[in-house]
Amino acid sequence: MTNADKQLIRLHIEQWKHNRKFAQTIDGQYRDWQVNVIFCAALHFIDAALISVGITVSEHTTRNDAVRTNESFASVRTQYLNLYRISRVTRYDPDPDKWLPEKYLTVADLVEDLLKPIENGVGQLIGKSIGFESLPLKG
Amino acid sequence: MTEASKIPSESTPNSDCGIPEIHAHESHRKYKLIDLDNNAVERTAAELVEASKLLSNRNLWLANFSATIKRVREWCNGVENLMQMALVDIRSNKVVFYVVPKSERYDLDLGAKMTMLEVELGGSAGIGYVETLQVPSRSLERFAGPRSLLVWPLTPQPA
Numbered sequence: 001m002t003n004a005d006k007q008l009i010r011l012h013i014e015q016w017k018h019n020r021k022f023a024q025t026i027d028g029q030y031r032d033w034q035v036n037v038i039f040c041a042a043l044h045f046i047d048a049a050l051i052s053v054g055i056t057v058s059e060h061t062t063r064n065d066a067v068r069t070n071e072s073f074a075s076v077r078t079q080y081l082n083l084y085r086i087s088r089v090t091r092y093d094p095d096p097d098k099w100l101p102e103k104y105l106t107v108a109d110l111v112e113d114l115l116k117p118i119e120n121g122v123g124q125l126i127g128k129s130i131g132f133e134s135l136p137l138k139g
Numbered sequence: 140m141t142e143a144s145k146i147p148s149e150s151t152p153n154s155d156c157g158i159p160e161i162h163a164h165e166s167h168r169k170y171k172l173i174d175l176d177n178n179a180v181e182r183t184a185a186e187l188v189e190a191s192k193l194l195s196n197r198n199l200w201l202a203n204f205s206a207t208i209k210r211v212r213e214w215c216n217g218v219e220n221l222m223q224m225a226l227v228d229i230r231s232n233k234v235v236f237y238v239v240p241k242s243e244r245y246d247l248d249l250g251a252k253m254t255m256l257e258v259e260l261g262g263s264a265g266i267g268y269v270e271t272l273q274v275p276s277r278s279l280e281r282f283a284g285p286r287s288l289l290v291w292p293l294t295p296q297p298a
Contacts, residue, residue, distance in 0.1 A: 068261045082250040093278050
């Protein structure tokens, strides 16, 4: 792995932390934005993990395809693609709150059910490449 | 159809069966194609070879698309308790299957099954990038668009 790749992974990890932290500041009446920011956090985490195994992506189609076709990502496919699909509709639907699953009342619910499994599932790929410690943030 | 056989060139008739050969490396060489209405079109050898490949690919794509629709219908039958309908939209860079759940909200269980379908189709469909998207029935037109085709159910359900 090149130094440039390692630097790119660190940047994605910083952005993952940034989005994860921001999501926890969003008021509960903006659940559509909560889920979109959580999705952005997941996306940067996935990108960091993909670079760690030698795959660089820049758009949703190639990223989703990489997640679907690489066995290293098998354990996080459902969570990531559920987040992707929920995010797609809530960004453009005129009544996005009605589309969100009822079980996700708070950011903590979203993190616990969709983001943490992704972090736990592919965090070790990143850990091997840049010595990253998984889940340094609360919630 | 082609004047290739009249032109003395590297594109000489095949000695085995008399079929004129057009070689892609003759990129400079032009051929005149004349259709049944006597309209003439000039194309280089490289263009003719590429067009032939596209024609073959198109036929293969259509066959694979038809097989994919059959597989998606089978999948829909297996999750009919969770969904209202499925549509397909052929985009320039991907094929999108829209899945409308019975639930008014995003159905996480149906989403998990959609992921399994995507994994299966991604490896075998042979029609390029395939994506599934779960959309609410109330906003179906916003996402699916007028060119989308109904995939399932085969007989529209009464409202």
